Amino acid sequence: MSGFEIPQTHRAVIVQTDTTIRTEERPIPAVGENEILVKVSAIAVNPTDWKHARRINNPGTILGCDFSGIVVQAGQGLRVPVKVGDKVAASLRGGVDKERGAFAEYVKVSADLAWIIPEGTYTFEEAATIGIPLYTSVIALYGPNSLKLPQPGDANPPAPGTWLFVYGGSSSVGQYAIQLAKLSGYKVITTASKRNHELVESLGADLVFDYNDPDVVHRIKKATDNDIHLVFDTISEDYTYPIILGSVAGEKPAKISVLHKPNPEFAEQREDVQWLETFIFTAYGPTVNTKDDEEERAVLSTFLWEKLPGLVTGGLKPNVIKKFDGGLDNVEAALDYLVQGKASGEKIVYTI
Ligand SMILES: NC(=O)c1ccc[n+]([C@@H]2O[C@H](COP(=O)([O-])OP(=O)(O)OC[C@H]3O[C@@H](n4cnc5c(N)ncnc54)[C@H](OP(=O)(O)O)[C@@H]3O)[C@@H](O)[C@H]2O)c1
Structure with a gap:
């Protein structure tokens, strides 16, 4: 029928x-x-x-x-x-x-x-x-147990100029996260290999740095006036946490949304950081x-x-x-x- x-x-x-x-x-x-x-x-x-x-x-x-x-x-x-x-x-x-x-x-x-x-x-x-x-980006950015950011079109947009650091902007998750963050009203800073800088810029990233650059943390802090308090790490591995922890400002509490729980060496390093883990299948x-x-x-x-x-x-x-x-x-x-x-x-x- x-x-x-x-x-x-x-x-x-x-x-x-x-x-x-x-x-x-x-x-x-x-x-x-x-x-x-x-x-x-x-x-x-x-x-x-x-x-x-x-x-x-x-x-x-x-x-x-x-x-x-x-x-x-x-x-x-x-x-x-x-x-x-x-x-x-x-x-x-x-x-x-x-x-x-x-x-x-x-x-x-x-x-x-x-x-x-x-x-x-x-x-x-x-x-x-x-x-x-995309589904993972939605839960990591807007989910009830994660960053809880305003969604595109919501009546309560973020304060103008608020940074969101999307680590791994060229990943499949990162490509959607950049676009959603921009539509939500954030300024987006991201990381990618040099060959993917044009790609992430075409998706709306305001700033992009190469995570292979040994000076990447210093460059990120300088470019954002040391004002990063929100992060979505779309890769979430032992090699990404030092860059993220180094990049968050520290003057007020930071929220870091991750896809794999960091081990205690990273998770317990900073008292001013709240780690929020997304596992998409729970949704x-x-x-x-x-x-x-x-x-x-x-x-x-x-x-x-x-x-x-x-x-x-x-x-x-x-x-x-x-x-x-x-x-x-x-x-x-x-x-x-x-x-x-x-x-x-x-x-x-x-x-x-
Ligand atoms: N917890 C969950 O619910 C959940 C949901 C979705 C995905 N995940 C996990 O999240 C990860 C990403 O998934 P995906 O589908 O987005 O992966 P993907 O598209 O296959 O990831 C490939 C990208 O990873 C980037 N990359 C590789 N090594 C990197 C490094 N050291 N630092 C920064 N970026 C690096 C590469 O960037 P360049 O080429 O620019 O170097 C490449 O564009 C996977 O481990 C996946 O299993 C978890």
Whole structure:
């Protein structure tokens, strides 16, 4: 009755016991309450995908988080106005469930974790890049347990000239974080390798410095008149914390939003610093191995349904795309590329 012919089975990328992945035939999953079934047009690959395949390794589960396509079936009790035939993109936690994962021909996903692609804006490939990178930026910047910044269009913008330091501006997460921070009214300072300075400036960064420069902390403090109190570290590793801690001013308390909890050597170094950790899957609701946070989920889905389409229509730039060939059968090549640290200012996508 959906108007789309849905097959009994489809192909999906399955995590294997030896940490490799393989394309296998799977039954089409039945949609439940507030769920939609999407025929996939494009998928995008994130670092978390190789971590789920090779480190977390739940054999038999479908890998992949981010995808786009056309809604072919809608369940009961939808919390958002989505319907069969809509072009959508969405994100979910892949590599933990045998029925759902983005690297497949059909994906079932909670409707409120999708968003409708406004006609005449993004291609399916561009829309697939939004998932984890943008959703994470939304929670790290606006989430109830993070920086809680004013959102684009809110009535309480920051004081003019307030700095936000986005560490790692050329990463997939960083590219969206810069744009959101600018739309929220902040002055943005960021770091990237020299080859990506033009890219981050094109996204709106006011200042960019090369994190490979041994003098980077001094340059950041000088350029901002030693006035940084808000940071989003989109990389969050032992090698990023010294630059961040060195760059925050120290005259009033600072908030640092991170994606991985720093070890005590960094976490306990400064009493005037509040560390705020984002783990995006807590906002995705009941999934295996994560704690859930309904408030985060509400912030995220409200953003996806009330703000994102307007921002996309208004010129929000998708991640720079690097297309890999071979579809689902060649996803291992993308995992290798990310493990080897080759991604620089780019997002790997496949057309399905
Ligand atoms: N906790 C969560 O919920 C969550 C959510 C999303 C992502 N993450 C994690 O966040 C990290 C970033 O994810 P992503 O998808 O944005 O990654 P990505 O796009 O694959 O990151 C690639 C970028 O990292 C930059 N980079 C590499 N080494 C760096 C260094 N030493 N200092 C600064 N930048 C460096 C590179 O910048 P240049 O090329 O300019 O040098 C490159 O553009 C990953 O570890 C991911 O697993 C966590």
